[in-house]
Amino acid sequence: MSIEPMKLFFKPIKEPIKTAMIGNYAVAGGVTQTDPDVICAFPITPQTQSVEGLSDVVHQGRLKAAFVNVESELAAMSYSTAACAAGARTFTATASQGYLLMAEALPMAVGWRVPLTMMISARAFNAPNLSIWNSWEYTLIDFGWNCIVSENVQETYDAAILSVMISEDSLFPTMFVHDGFIISHSVQQLTLIPDEVVLNLTPKKPRHHITPEHPGTWGGIVTPDYFMEGRLGLDIAKKPVLGQIEDVFKRFKKATGREYNSIESYNLDNPSKTAFITMGSVCGNIISWMTKNKDIGLIKMRTYRPFPYEELQKIVQEHDIEKLIILEKSDSLNNLLPPFATSIATALYPLGTLFRTFIVGLGGRDVTKDEFDVAKKKMQSITDMKGQLYQYLGVRETKNKMHGVDI
Amino acid sequence: MLTPEQVKNILKENCINLRFHARGGQGGVTASNLCVEAFYGYGVCQPRFGAERMGSPTESYVRLSADYNLVRDNSAVYAPHFVSVLDPSLLTEVDVTAGVPHGGWLIVNTTMNQLEIQDIVKRKDLNIATIDATRIAFDILGRNITNTIILGALVRVSHLVTLDELADAILKRFKGAIAGKNVEAIKQAIEETCLYETGNDPDFSENTKVPYQQVSLGLPGYQELDIAGVWYCDEDVIEVGSDQVITGSWGEYDMIWDEEKCTDCAQCWFICPDFAILRKKGEDGLWHMSGIDTIHCKSCQNCLEICPVQAISKKLKQSPASCATPE
Numbered sequence A: 001m002s003i004e005p006m007k008l009f010f011k012p013i014k015e016p017i018k019t020a021m022i023g024n025y026a027v028a029g030g031v032t033q034t035d036p037d038v039i040c041a042f043p044i045t046p047q048t049q050s051v052e053g054l055s056d057v058v059h060q061g062r063l064k065a066a067f068v069n070v071e072s073e074l075a076a077m078s079y080s081t082a083a084c085a086a087g088a089r090t091f092t093a094t095a096s097q098g099y100l101l102m103a104e105a106l107p108m109a110v111g112w113r114v115p116l117t118m119m120i121s122a123r124a125f126n127a128p129n130l131s132i133w134n135s136w137e138y139t140l141i142d143f144g145w146n147c148i149v150s151e152n153v154q155e156t157y158d159a160a161i162l163s164v165m166i167s168e169d170s171l172f173p174t175m176f177v178h179d180g181f182i183i184s185h186s187v188q189q190l191t192l193i194p195d196e197v198v199l200n201l202t203p204k205k206p207r208h209h210i211t212p213e214h215p216g217t218w219g220g221i222v223t224p225d226y227f228m229e230g231r232l233g234l235d236i237a238k239k240p241v242l243g244q245i246e247d248v249f250k251r252f253k254k255a256t257g258r259e260y261n262s263i264e265s266y267n268l269d270n271p272s273k274t275a276f277i278t279m280g281s282v283c284g285n286i287i288s289w290m291t292k293n294k295d296i297g298l299i300k301m302r303t304y305r306p307f308p309y310e311e312l313q314k315i316v317q318e319h320d321i322e323k324l325i326i327l328e329k330s331d332s333l334n335n336l337l338p339p340f341a342t343s344i345a346t347a348l349y350p351l352g353t354l355f356r357t358f359i360v361g362l363g364g365r366d367v368t369k370d371e372f373d374v375a376k377k378k379m380q381s382i383t384d385m386k387g388q389l390y391q392y393l394g395v396r397e398t399k400n401k402m403h404g405v406d407i
Numbered sequence B: 001m002l003t004p005e006q007v008k009n010i011l012k013e014n015c016i017n018l019r020f021h022a023r024g025g026q027g028g029v030t031a032s033n034l035c036v037e038a039f040y041g042y043g044v045c046q047p048r049f050g051a052e053r054m055g056s057p058t059e060s061y062v063r064l065s066a067d068y069n070l071v072r073d074n075s076a077v078y079a080p081h082f083v084s085v086l087d088p089s090l091l092t093e094v095d096v097t098a099g100v101p102h103g104g105w106l107i108v109n110t111t112m113n114q115l116e117i118q119d120i121v122k123r124k125d126l127n128i129a130t131i132d133a134t135r136i137a138f139d140i141l142g143r144n145i146t147n148t149i150i151l152g153a154l155v156r157v158s159h160l161v162t163l164d165e166l167a168d169a170i171l172k173r174f175k176g177a178i179a180g181k182n183v184e185a186i187k188q189a190i191e192e193t194c195l196y197e198t199g200n201d202p203d204f205s206e207n208t209k210v211p212y213q214q215v216s217l218g219l220p221g222y223q224e225l226d227i228a229g230v231w232y233c234d235e236d237v238i239e240v241g242s243d244q245v246i247t248g249s250w251g252e253y254d255m256i257w258d259e260e261k262c263t264d265c266a267q268c269w270f271i272c273p274d275f276a277i278l279r280k281k282g283e284d285g286l287w288h289m290s291g292i293d294t295i296h297c298k299s300c301q302n303c304l305e306i307c308p309v310q311a312i313s314k315k316l317k318q319s320p321a322s323c324a325t326p327e
């Protein structure tokens, strides 16, 4: 890395700039351009450079934001939620155990409808071992945050801006995720958006205020006479969010030329009527592999929460997809399916589409053509929904034997 | 060796992969970044993910192609067509030719000749380029920074980027006189690179990745682990987990144990988070402290603080002599 990785962002960005940087610094740059009022996060690998980068731009005077150091992720989430409730545009970031430590405060950001944004550099939870590498920990707890997932550095930079738009349109906190190390620490090319365009996309229109003129109580206790009304209110308020996200993508495309959708599909009209479905960096691996494997498709989920059920059903029906191969970087020791697959299975239930889930890439294990080849082959012989619906792939059974794969 | 036109054509439908071997602080990652910055098409670069320390072996990977979808692969590079080695001592320490296809290029900063290198890496099917980048670095830059100079050799054998493109990238990244000197050094490197060709070029359409390399067969599988996440240190240590992580490279200090003062109270042994306090069973049947495991001691200094008789002290570690990224 160069000595001043954030140098490009010290000066106003007047026109689109082609450059190359790691995912975390790209996010720090994107966040800078949205002109946040408060930045409050606790460092954790592999999220760290995003917050370091922001401290750089604040220190340089480029960004007039309160940079608040806290003693833990729980404090970061509590402080950020409160700052947002006071009307400040606020950014935080975390990963793995930090996300768990935030857990106590995560539901309230949703409950209060604060438009907070948070970057997640996805990293495994520490069990049975400490791991600083990538898994989809963010799929394992869900309190109603919006969640969009990025494949590469360009997407995660854009997501930093998109998330502010989504949060503030929907008044629900939004997390945007990239895979830890794989994207957070890889140098990739990207095109930066001029400041003016970003500011036009993200006008400040705070819904919440706390002032002495207009005091209020946030989150005070209610008796059973009230609680369910509050929950139903939240559920109803979530309904338009997918539409709002699509609208944000449209405005973003108009301003930047880059097209995003909640679900993106590749080569779905293929002879095998089969497609992979997954999200994040592994989509890139599959797309590269597909240049030599043209008889299979890919459905890439960008919006993970709220889960776009209807859209997925529409895509599967329109393209007459018969089989889906779910790739997922999380597992569930208790459930019939891991969390990502559970959402997909729910969507597929009325359609009867066949599927199997392959658990790959936990704790940073690389996911390569080997896994895609095997998953594709295994899927060819699947004709029903009987038996165990998930399988770990790319794991050693013994020193010289792969689990579930003959080599 | 391929002509610039041939390389351009290959890049239209293929991805060309590079791997850089260096030591922490030698700027291997900067070299790979510069390739991406200088390249006209699509490029990505990643380091091997994990903790890096001055002096320890590092790897970084580059993918280049004119087809965007081919560089979209976010997995590591397992089959590099061009490997650059910034520090010749790595040849014996790391398998620098792993996954390289027949006809691939091995570029080494060294004063050895190609036959000697073939002997060390035990492969005769690779094209080899050598460059005495260290001498050029001292001559022109005045210090041992070879990461940009080795790119000169890469320009000479790969034609992936031209001297002008590389010079542009360097002028963008580095400031003042140092940028010009780096370009001058690269020019000299292009001239001085010695080539040893087999007459073959790699087949860029083949992916020569060893199947399941990412799964590290040979290490114990799940059936051979006792309770996942737990292992005992005085038994035959299975080669997994923490034992494999060289936590000793993280520390700032060497911890020094004074056998004379030590009373074998074992407080340091209990408190050490890395089992880095070594003990031996004596003839009396009791455990006695026997030293500090420098491979795993991360110099947290817990032992120093707890020792009731000040039998443990610390000394700052020295950085290796060759280091530094250009400023």
Ligand code: SF4
Binding pocket: B255, B271, B272, B273, B274, B275, B276, B277, B292, B296, B297, B298, B299, B300, B301, B302, B303, B304
């Ligand atoms: S410094 Fe820390 S890691 Fe090293 S021996 Fe002492 S207690 Fe163990």
Ligand code: SF4
Binding pocket: B257, B261, B262, B263, B264, B265, B266, B267, B268, B269, B289, B306, B307, B308, B309, B310, B311, B312
């Ligand atoms: S704490 Fe001090 S005296 Fe006790 S065993 Fe360790 S070095 Fe020896």
